[in-house]
Amino acid sequence: MVVDAQLVMFAIRAAIRLGEQVRHAYADSLRSAAITLPLPNFPAAPDLSSIENFYRDGDGREFFPANPRVKALVDKVAASGPAGLDPAENEEIQALFGEHTMLCRARKGQFAGRAAPAAPGSLTDEDLVVLVSVRQWRKGHDPHPTVLRRLAGTLVSIAVDYAASMPDLANGSSARSRLLQEFLAGFQDVDFVETAPTDIVPLMATSLLDLLSSQPELLVHDRRGQLLVRHAAGAVYEALDGGAGTGLTLTEKDQRAALANGIFRALLKGATAAAAEDPGLFLRASSPAGSDLLRSVAGALLDSLGDAAGGDPDRTFGSEAFARVAQAALLAVGRHPELAAKDAPFLTGLVRATAAGVADVLGKRPGALDATAILPEVLRLVLVNTAGNLDALVPAGTDHPEKQLLLVATKEVLRALAAAPPAGAAWRRRFSEAEVLRILGAVADEAAQNPGWVAGSIKDPLVAEVVRELLGVLRSAGGARLGSASAVAIAETVLRAIGRQYTLQLKTAAGRRYGTLALETVLTALFAPGVKAPVAWVALRGQVVEDVVDAVFAVLIEKAVDDARLQALGIVLGEALPLLASHGAADMREFTTVISGGLK
Amino acid sequence: MSASRTAAGRSRFLPVALLAVALLGGCVSHIDALREAERGFRRAAEMENRERYGDARTPGAIESYTAAYRISAKSLEKLIADQAKPLADDNLLCTTYTLHALALWRLADREAAIRQSKAALAGACAAPETPRDKALLVALPGLARIDEASDLLAKSPGTAPPEERIKRFGRIKAEVTEAMQFLADAERELPPDHPLRRYLALSRMGAIRIWEVAVTKLLFGTDLREPERKAALQAAATAWGQYRQVLQCREPAEDPARADASLQAWSKALGVSAADAGPVKCE
Numbered sequence: 110m111v112v113d114a115q116l117v118m119f120a121i122r123a124a125i126r127l128g129e130q131v132r133h134a135y136a137d138s139l140r141s142a143a144i145t146l147p148l149p150n151f152p153a154a155p156d157l158s159s160i161e162n163f164y165r166d167g168d169g170r171e172f173f174p175a176n177p178r179v180k181a182l183v184d185k186v187a188a189s190g191p192a193g194l195d196p197a198e199n200e201e202i203q204a205l206f207g208e209h210t211m212l213c214r215a216r217k218g219q220f221a222g223r224a225a226p227a228a229p230g231s232l233t234d235e236d237l238v239v240l241v242s243v244r245q246w247r248k249g250h251d252p253h254p255t256v257l258r259r260l261a262g263t264l265v266s267i268a269v270d271y272a273a274s275m276p277d278l279a280n281g282s283s284a285r286s287r288l289l290q291e292f293l294a295g296f297q298d299v300d301f302v303e304t305a306p307t308d309i310v311p312l313m314a315t316s317l318l319d320l321l322s323s324q325p326e327l328l329v330h331d332r333r334g335q336l337l338v339r340h341a342a343g344a345v346y347e348a349l350d351g352g353a354g355t356g357l358t359l360t361e362k363d364q365r366a367a368l369a370n371g372i373f374r375a376l377l378k379g380a381t382a383a384a385a386e387d388p389g390l391f392l393r394a395s396s397p398a399g400s401d402l403l404r405s406v407a408g409a410l411l412d413s414l415g416d417a418a419g420g421d422p423d424r425t426f427g428s429e430a431f432a433r434v435a436q437a438a439l440l441a442v443g444r445h446p447e448l449a450a451k452d453a454p455f456l457t458g459l460v461r462a463t464a465a466g467v468a469d470v471l472g473k474r475p476g477a478l479d480a481t482a483i484l485p486e487v488l489r490l491v492l493v494n495t496a497g498n499l500d501a502l503v504p505a506g507t508d509h510p511e512k513q514l515l516l517v518a519t520k521e522v523l524r525a526l527a528a529a530p531p532a533g534a535a536w537r538r539r540f541s542e543a544e545v546l547r548i549l550g551a552v553a554d555e556a557a558q559n560p561g562w563v564a565g566s567i568k569d570p571l572v573a574e575v576v577r578e579l580l581g582v583l584r585s586a587g588g589a590r591l592g593s594a595s596a597v598a599i600a601e602t603v604l605r606a607i608g609r610q611y612t613l614q615l616k617t618a619a620g621r622r623y624g625t626l627a628l629e630t631v632l633t634a635l636f637a638p639g640v641k642a643p644v645a646w647v648a649l650r651g652q653v654v655e656d657v658v659d660a661v662f663a664v665l666i667e668k669a670v671d672d673a674r675l676q677a678l679g680i681v682l683g684e685a686l687p688l689l690a691s692h693g694a695a696d697m698r699e700f701t702t703v704i705s706g707g708l709k
Numbered sequence: 710m711s712a713s714r715t716a717a718g719r720s721r722f723l724p725v726a727l728l729a730v731a732l733l734g735g736c737v738s739h740i741d742a743l744r745e746a747e748r749g750f751r752r753a754a755e756m757e758n759r760e761r762y763g764d765a766r767t768p769g770a771i772e773s774y775t776a777a778y779r780i781s782a783k784s785l786e787k788l789i790a791d792q793a794k795p796l797a798d799d800n801l802l803c804t805t806y807t808l809h810a811l812a813l814w815r816l817a818d819r820e821a822a823i824r825q826s827k828a829a830l831a832g833a834c835a836a837p838e839t840p841r842d843k844a845l846l847v848a849l850p851g852l853a854r855i856d857e858a859s860d861l862l863a864k865s866p867g868t869a870p871p872e873e874r875i876k877r878f879g880r881i882k883a884e885v886t887e888a889m890q891f892l893a894d895a896e897r898e899l900p901p902d903h904p905l906r907r908y909l910a911l912s913r914m915g916a917i918r919i920w921e922v923a924v925t926k927l928l929f930g931t932d933l934r935e936p937e938r939k940a941a942l943q944a945a946a947t948a949w950g951q952y953r954q955v956l957q958c959r960e961p962a963e964d965p966a967r968a969d970a971s972l973q974a975w976s977k978a979l980g981v982s983a984a985d986a987g988p989v990k991c992e
Contacts (some may be wrong), residue, residue: 136799140839144747144808146817147754149855151915153762154977158925162942162980189866190929210977217984239756241911245804245841247903422728620800634847 135265141251143244157191157199160206168213169206179205183385200583264293264314271318285321291335295343308363309349312370313342318634320377334381340377342352344403345369348411357553365411371422371431376403378428379435386440405456406438413461429582430485437489441496447507448496455503458510463491466511466520474527482542483523489515501560514563514570521573522552527581535636536587536596544597551601552576555608562608575614578625579603586629588636588648595651599658603628606662612669623670627678631661634682643690657686660701664708674708739792742804746784750808753777757815764907775816782812803834807842810849819853822848826850837898841905844898848909851891855916857886862919867926874927878937881923885916889944892916910952914975921979950986958991 163169172179182202185193194202246252268278269288277283290567298308317338372465380403414422423432438456442448448456467487471480494515495502496644505512526545529541529558530537540548546566554571556562587596604626607613613624634640635648635657647653661678668674689696756774760767785808788796796802806829814822826846834843858881865877892909899905920941928934952975956968976983 133799136801138802139740139744139747140801142747145751145754145758146845147757147811148762148908149852149912149915150761150859151855151917151918153915153978154858155938155980156922156925158921158938159978159980161925161938162921162945163977166939166942167980167982168984178711185933186929188930191926192867193929212974240907241754241843243905243908245839247840250900704870 113528118492137252140243142442143242145633146241146243148241153466155206157186157194157202161186161684162201163206165211165351172205172209175206181208192667210294256616264311267311267314267318271322275318275322288335288338289314289317289338292342295339296346309346309366309369312346312366313373316370316374317377320374323579337380338377340403341373341380344407345373345376347404348408368414368422369407369411371428372407372435375410375432375435376421378405378432378441379437379439380395382432383436383439383443386436399591405441405442406435409438409454409457409460410435410498414464425481426485434485434488434492437492441492444496445499446610448499455507455510459491459495459513459516460488462511462513463488463516463519466516467523470520470524471527474529477527477529477539478545479542483545487519487523487549490549491519494557498557498560501564502556504564515553517568518552518556518572519549520568521569522576524624525573525577528580530584534584535589536584537589538593538595538596539540540597544593547597548576548600551604555604559608571614575604575607575622575624576600578622579628582625582629582632583674586632586636588632588654590649591636591654592651595655598655599628601656602658602662610666611668612671613665615670617672617675623675626675627661627665627670628658630675630679631658631682634686641687641690644686647690654687656697656702657689660697661704664701664705667705668708677708678704715877739788739795740799740801741752742784742788742792743796743801743808746781746788747804747808749777749781749784752780753781753812754804778812778815782809782816785809785812791977800838803829803842804838806833807845810846814849814853817856819856823850840899840903842909843906844895844903844909847898848892848895848912851888851895851916852912854884854888854891855912855919858888858916858923862923862926865923865927867929871931875931875933878923878927878933881927882920882937885920888916889913906955907952910948910955912954913948914945914979917941917948918978921945943978946981946986949975949979949981949983953986953989954991957989958968 132296164173164179164183173183174180179202182194182198182205186202191199244251272278275285278286278289280286288582292314331564349365383573426434438460442456448459464484467480467484471478471483493512495513498515502514503509503512504514510516526540526548534560552562556572562572565571583591583596607624613627614622616622617626622647635644635654640648661682665674665678681704685700689700692699736887747875756770756777759765760774785805788805789802789809793802794904796805806825810822810829813819813825826849830843830846834846835868837843861877861884862879865874865881867874869877882909892913896909921938924934924937924941928937949972953972956972972983976979
């Protein structure tokens with residue numbers, strides 16, 4: 110009982126002490142904050158008084174004597190007032206004023222750059238947004254100059270909201286409390302500058318508390334987690350502060366802050382997930398030197414994904430998908446720090462080129478596939494596989510991320526998969542986003558294991574050519590009822606087979622590839638109009654079709670392909686498929702044996 | 710065993726933590742209330758500026774920002790009445806008075822706004838601790854006079870006899886002249902590079918626009934017209950030069966191209982020759 114009373118009194122004293130300090134900081138932040146001031150009422154738009162001043166004494170005075178019409182109209186206003194002009198004359202003098210103003214500005218070169226004139230009748234954004242937002246103190250004279258003090262009120266409000274569900278936040282020695290302190294300590298010494306993106310700090314605090322409440326085990330277990338949080342927060346803040354943020358509208362700045370916050374969440378999730386794959390990387394990310402790693406990834410994602418994410422990447426891509434992108438980027442840079450070297454911003458370029466490539470391909474086929482579902486996984490595939498094959502996949506050097514071979518291949522394959530079926534195609538189904546990603550995954554996997562798939566041509570890599578041929582065969586020889594999932598499985602099988610058996614990627618004298626010809630032979634044997642009824646019956650089952658293709662290509666991997674074997678394949682399928690159908694399509698081992706025997 | 714001990718500790722700590730939160734929440738309620746009022750005022754001001762001076766009109770915007778000013782004014786009035794002591798202890802009373810006076814001004818209760826600004830300058834804002842707030846209170850009678858002049862201009866018929874038009878012009882010019890005097894007084898309260906100078910410069914140019922338009926609308930066909938047009942234009946050139954000085958020397962804009970666009974737009978509206986002004990000389 111005594112212990113309880115002491116505990117209560119201690120807590121009350123602590124709360125009062127804390128309350129005093131926090132209250133002062135809160136009050137300081139409110140007194141310092143910029144307020145938006147309303148302008149008094151006045152006629153802002155140029156009118157006849159502006160026009161007269163322009164022609165009589167201003168930049169347009171050369172036109173006054175030279176242009177009798179201008180003089181006549183201006184004199185009429187002076188003599189009779191604005192009502193002295195009829196509507197047509199009013200329109201005429203406004204048009205003349207517009208032309209002459211533009212002429213004067215063009216002579217002075219004032220249309221160079223982005224300095225566009227204000228819209229007619231309005232003040233500029235600079236007037237309405239920036240100039241009327243006024244701080245209490247001028248720059249460098251704020252008596253409460255740190256970001257933390259500036260934001261104290263907001264941060265306390267956020268913590269109070271979470272305190273009810275996480276009471277251990279108030280216990281200074283709890284793991285979660287230490288983690289939050291570490292996060293805040295990262296901003297302790299950051300000097301406040303009016304243009305610094307301070308809004309990001311409360312956003313990140315909220316993200317951190319959200320993560321802690323939903324996944325308490327995620328980061329709190331040891332000191333490395335705390336350091337990781339501190340470094341990630343610092344990296345994101347620096348990326349936002351140092352990036353190309355000037356000249357943006359308020360909406361664009363908000364979107365950039367939301368994107369940065371999404372990157373912070375993704376970095377925390379991605380780094381902890383990457384730790385399972387590469388514990389050494391986790392050690393690096395939580396070490397002082399590791400902040401470079403986080404900074405480079407944060408900067409690359411922030412500067413390259415702005416357009417694609419359109420603000421909150423979690424909402425656009427899904428938080429798990431975006432965390433996987435961050436994880437892939439961390440692993441890539443962790444293993445190859447040169448990817449993000451300051452003098453060769455390859456990573457930023459690669460992410461930007463990938464985002465632009467996906468948008469370009471899918472933008473030409475609107476509605477075919479959802480870019481926001483495709484992009485994160487394509488980014489992940491490109492980043493993960495780049496790290497493992499840097500020399501082979503980047504022959505043009507890290508100055509040319511757009512020529513990364515896997516990126517080029519992925520783009521071309523995506524273009525083929527998004528294309529509409531040609532006129533007269535027998536198989537007309539389209540692929541879902543998940544199915545497209547499965548094929549792209551197989552392509553990336555193959556290219557990572559054998560860069561020869563992508564190394565031959567930068568414009569049209571072999572793997573893209575093969576995928577186009579496979580799709581062509583599926584479209585022309587596939588049965589109308591063949592499901593798109595089965596088509597994906599077939600494509601994966603054939604790609605892997607070609608990757609393992611060199612002769613399958615060779616071409617006949619007629620210029621057809623043996624691998625795609627073999628698939629055409631199988632599909633014709635299953636779906637051609639004249640096939641026997643039992644075969645047509647079993648071919649209605651997608652799994653049987655997949656198994657047949659698997660079995661045939663398993664045999665072809667073992668045996669080199671040539672014209673004679675290809676011809677034999679058609680014959681042996683004519684015997685083996687009815688046999689398979691008559692056995693209830695269950696005995697694939699027997700079927701494989703027959704095929705193998707027939708291709709000796 | 711250890712799990713149950715942890716659970717017991719947690720259950721014992723929860724009410725203490727909640728108590729701490731309650732204590733913390735209780736002692737900042739006046740700051741919370743002020744923050745809410747300030748947010749409401751800021752939203753209203755942004756909406757009004759865009760509606761009056763932006764290039765698009767939104768249906769219902771006038772009602773929205775008027776209601777937001779009214780709510781803000783009411784809660785600030787209540788704060789001053791009930792929480793003056795804690796606000797003064799936290800050095801927030803001057804800011805509260807300033808926001809209240811500004812809200813009353815935007816609700817067109819100009820006399821009450823001026824009364825409130827005088828009361829604040831004589832009391833809570835007498836010390837120079839909050840330069841923006843103090844200068845705004847000094848400027849406020851001038852801002853109210855600009856609105857007064859604008860109202861007079863809008864209500865002046867351009868078809869009245871010359872004597873009546875000249876008389877009306879005289880009243881408008883008197884309001885503008887006094888307004889500019891108050892704005893100059895406010896500037897004297899500020900250090901050279903304080904950001905409020907931008908706002909005061911914009912307001913001064915706005916006042917001169919009223920003068921210029923009044924010349925065109927009311928003085929046509931009279932001997933007063935040309936000297937008054939020249940005088941207004943001279944004042945406009947001076948005000949535009951001061952604005953350029955603030956933008957380019959004292960408070961360099963984050964984006965110089967946008968600042969240039971603003972200068973061009975004002976030069977066009979005022980009819981001022983940017984070329985005649987010569988290059989800007991920063992001290």
